[in-house]
Amino acid sequence: MHEAPREIEELIDLMAKLPGLGPRSARRAVLYLIRKRGILLHPLADAMHAVAATARECVVCGNVTTSEICEICSSEKRATGELCVVEDVADLWAMERAGVFKGRYHVLGGTLSALDAVGPEELRIPKLVQRVADEGISEVILALNATIDGQTTAHYIAEELDGRCDVTSLAQGVPIGGELDYLDDGTITAAMKARKAL
Amino acid sequence: MHEAPREIEELIDLMAKLPGLGPRSARRAVLYLIRKRGILLHPLADAMHAVAATARECVVCGNVTTSEICEICSSEKRATGELCVVEDVADLWAMERAGVFKGRYHVLGGTLSALDAVGPEELRIPKLVQRVADEGISEVILALNATIDGQTTAHYIAEELDGRCDVTSLAQGVPIGGELDYLDDGTITAAMKARKAL
Ligand SMILES: [Zn+2]
Ligand SMILES: [Zn+2]
Numbered sequence: 001m002h003e004a005p006r007e008i009e010e011l012i013d014l015m016a017k018l019p020g021l022g023p024r025s026a027r028r029a030v031l032y033l034i035r036k037r038g039i040l041l042h043p044l045a046d047a048m049h050a051v052a053a054t055a056r057e058c059v060v061c062g063n064v065t066t067s068e069i070c071e072i073c074s075s076e077k078r079a080t081g082e083l084c085v086v087e088d089v090a091d092l093w094a095m096e097r098a099g100v101f102k103g104r105y106h107v108l109g110g111t112l113s114a115l116d117a118v119g120p121e122e123l124r125i126p127k128l129v130q131r132v133a134d135e136g137i138s139e140v141i142l143a144l145n146a147t148i149d150g151q152t153t154a155h156y157i158a159e160e161l162d163g164r165c166d167v168t169s170l171a172q173g174v175p176i177g178g179e180l181d182y183l184d185d186g187t188i189t190a191a192m193k194a195r196k197a198l
Numbered sequence: 199m200h201e202a203p204r205e206i207e208e209l210i211d212l213m214a215k216l217p218g219l220g221p222r223s224a225r226r227a228v229l230y231l232i233r234k235r236g237i238l239l240h241p242l243a244d245a246m247h248a249v250a251a252t253a254r255e256c257v258v259c260g261n262v263t264t265s266e267i268c269e270i271c272s273s274e275k276r277a278t279g280e281l282c283v284v285e286d287v288a289d290l291w292a293m294e295r296a297g298v299f300k301g302r303y304h305v306l307g308g309t310l311s312a313l314d315a316v317g318p319e320e321l322r323i324p325k326l327v328q329r330v331a332d333e334g335i336s337e338v339i340l341a342l343n344a345t346i347d348g349q350t351t352a353h354y355i356a357e358e359l360d361g362r363c364d365v366t367s368l369a370q371g372v373p374i375g376g377e378l379d380y381l382d383d384g385t386i387t388a389a390m391k392a393r394k395a396l
Contacts (some may be wrong), residue, residue, distance in 0.1 A: 003290070003291040003294040003295065004262060004291065005252070005253075005262070005263060005264040005269070006264075007245070007248045007249050007252050007253070007264055008249055008253060008262060008264075010245050010248075011242075011245040011246060011248070011249050014238065014241055014242045014245050015242070017234075017238060018227045018230065018231070018238075019223070019226050019227055019230050020218070020219065020223040020226065020227065021218065021219070021227075024379070025217070025218040027288060027291060028217050028218065028288060028379075029216045029217055029218065029219075030249070031262070031286070031287055031288055032216065032217050033216070033246070033249070034249065034253045034262060036215075037250055037253070040212065040215060040216075041246055041249065041250045042246075042247075042250050043212055044209075044212045044213070044246055045243045045244075045246035045247045045250060046243075047205070047208050047209040047212050048209060048231070048239055048240075048242055048243035048246065049240075049243045050205045050208075050209070051205050051206055051209045051228070051231070051232065051239065052235050052239045052240050052243060054203070054205050055203075055205070055206060055232045055235070064202060064203070064206060064229070064232060065203060066203040066204075066205060066206075071203070088229070089229055090225060090226060090229055092201070093201040093202065093225060096201040097201065181222070181226075182222075
């Protein structure tokens with residue numbers, strides 16, 4: 001494109017790299033930002049700098065945080081002894097929105113995938129096994145997506161933890177092929193309450 | 199939401215205000231930005247600050263520019279005597295991508311709308327009439343969206359300019375109810391070549 005000045009082209013190109021935005025929606029978004037310069041463009045740039053400067057991974061669970069240990073891991077109100085395992089932070093947020101789980105989390109950072117050559121070492125599975133021992137965990141609840149890779153990962157973890165703690169899995173209500181982050185809170189709550197031993 | 203730290207919640211809330219992004223896609227985009235901090239989040243924040251500091255409206259045509267007069271208005275390669283009238287800058291960019299028009303533009307900034315109480319004074323219609331006289335324009339090409347408001351605006355402008363210059367309109371190829379920015383370049387080119395007097 002050479003329709004717009006260089007600074008604006010650069011912003012459009014960067015915006016088009018965001019998931020869910022293509023070139024056309026990036027152009028629309030940038031023109032909208034220019035029109036809303038004071039109330040949106042300046043605040044958004046500032047908010048991005050703030051997040052870039054502060055966001056980090058919780059050293060315990062892998063959640064996104066602005067301190068060394070996230071709010072959930074450091075809260076005394078959260079139950080100890082139960083860990084909910086999720087694929088990514090978006091799924092952790094979805095669980096929190098449902099509000100049904102009061103324990104702590106463990107974010108894997110993906111799923112096992114032969115195709116993408118993702119093995120247990122690329123995920124936080126060794127760290128999970130270590131936490132189960134160190135924190136005296138009695139139940140690990142697998143809240144993984146109902147995809148093939150998600151279920152492969154669930155079975156792998158269940159075997160790794162066999163004999164060390166109970167391993168349960170979200171069950172009723174999660175549709176085949178469904179992803180947690182797309183589900184309504186009620187479905188997640190139902191799946192949580194009907195969790196079953198693997 | 200209280201799932202994420204304050205800085206991250208604020209960024210999600212701002213991102214969700216962009217056209218085409220809702221809360222869920224804003225959350226996904228922010229997690230993606232955090233993962234791509236170095237190559238995307240920092241550059242995007244910088245690009246936003248750069249655009250916020252430099253973007254302005256061309257005083258002649260209403261295009262987005264970083265100088266007082268836009269590149270098109272100040273280019274000696276662009277034909278004088280012909281003005282292409284568009285509703286907004288996205289439409290100007292769509293015309294430029296098609297590459298079929300070598301004259302200059304006039305950006306109205308919207309369409310007449312009884313419902314939204316947008317009259318000629320809210321748009322750049324008086325300025326258009328003035329340009330036609332000042333610049334010795336022989337043809338005004340109306341490249342407005344094929345919507346009811348777009349066509350109402352086209353007829354209003356044609357009446358305002360009656361006797362002052364030729365007024366033509368993109369015709370063949372623009373589908374009823376269609377918006378320019380959604381069309382492929384070929385359709386715009388065909389419509390330009392088959393333009394007809396109003
Ligand atoms: Zn944590
Ligand atoms: Zn201009």
